[in-house]
């Protein structure tokens with residue numbers, strides 16, 4: 001089932017719940033390697049990337065299984081501390097197994113994750129962070145070897161804000177001797193969720209959610225139980241689906257406080273949005289204004305919502321300038337959106353979108369990466385006629401049953417060969 005067929009079908013209407021956050025679930029699943037025994041998770045999303053992570057954990061000796069709506073990870077001492085190329089190349093977040101294995105067992109051999117469509121995705125800051133904790137790092141034949149009889153706490157300044165780097169080094173520091181201070185740390189809500197799970201396991205972390213995180217090393221961590229935080233990117237995508245179709249959609253089981261930058265920009269464009277602690281509603285707008293957006297680390301506008309917001313701007317009144325500061329090549333959706341009739345001029349890290357309300361027409365398009373595929377589905381919801389999104393497997397990495405959620409709101413969308 002490789003295609004999604006979307007037919008413009010008027011305003012969406014109704015209530016839809018967000019699932020658990022992919023980008024919190026992945027580091028939390030890798031953090032289980034810090035504590036042998038049975039870890040229990042609720043609100044775990046059913047996604048391709050979760051399956052890939054389970055496969056990697058199984059290759060390291062863990063047992064994973066669904067028990068009703070709980071996801072259990074039973075961790076045993078790995079036979080080998082190697083994460084193979086075959087598994088890592090499928091999902092670069094697999095590199096997050098390095099910090100936990102290095103801290104718990106003193107060694108880790110992980111295939112160098114490749115880049116991907118949106119950028120080269122280096123890991124130099126992860127490795128510099130491990131070195132700051134005393135690890136010896138060698139790289140050969142496409143694998144990174146990290147070793148240390150016992151990590152020692154230290155201070156490390158990230159020269160670039162990196163979500164994965166902050167997560168990897170924070171996990172490693174939980175079992176180091178002494179105190180570690182991470183400066184210019186990422187502040188994403190997913191970092192906070194990971195730190196909260198680590199603390200449930202017995203870690204001593206403070207400052208998570210700010211740019212200075214303090215980790216006091218402990219001797220041992222124990223398995224615990226945790227509910228994965230709601231997926232703010234999925235929730236934002238669903239809100240934009242309501243907005244772009246001039247509908248009225250309420251997203252529940254979400255945290256609007258995690259989406260302040262998006263909500264601010266949508267209100268600036270003219271949408272009425274109401275929020276409660278765990279839900280948000282967008283109301284029908286007959287037209288909306290083009291607004292400029294610059295992506296940046298949390299709490300500023302998330303790069304993971306850039307493509308979806310661009311779809312909204314293709315049918316706004318006026319010209320929007322979108323600047324992508326996080327990744328060097330995250331405009332792959334632009335050419336595909338222009339196939340639907342959008343008027344977009346992409347430059348390096350900047351795209352100029354001249355809005356054309358009511359002018360999109362359906363066409364076959366190609367998904368290139370996870371969030372680009374969501375952007376094409378959103379545009380298909382309002383394009384006249386049929387839009388066929390090819391290579392839809394990209395979407396399945398990060399959205400749980402998106403077509404079911406959108407159909408329940410009135411969208412005409414189906415999966416096909």
Ligand code: EPZ
Pocket residue numbers: 022023024026093119120121122123124125126127160161162163164165303304326327328370371398
């Ligand atoms: C995480 O990727 C997310 N993935 C991405 O979501 C998200 O787009 C990104 O953070 C930014 O918010 C997961 O959480 C699994 P980074 P990550 O390290 O950790 C540079 C999605 O769609 N950098 O914060 O890989 C890097 O090149 C995905 O769900 C270094 O230079 O992102 C980039 O320019 C896509 N050296 C910037 O930092 C390093 O060692 C931010 O990357 C590490 C990163």
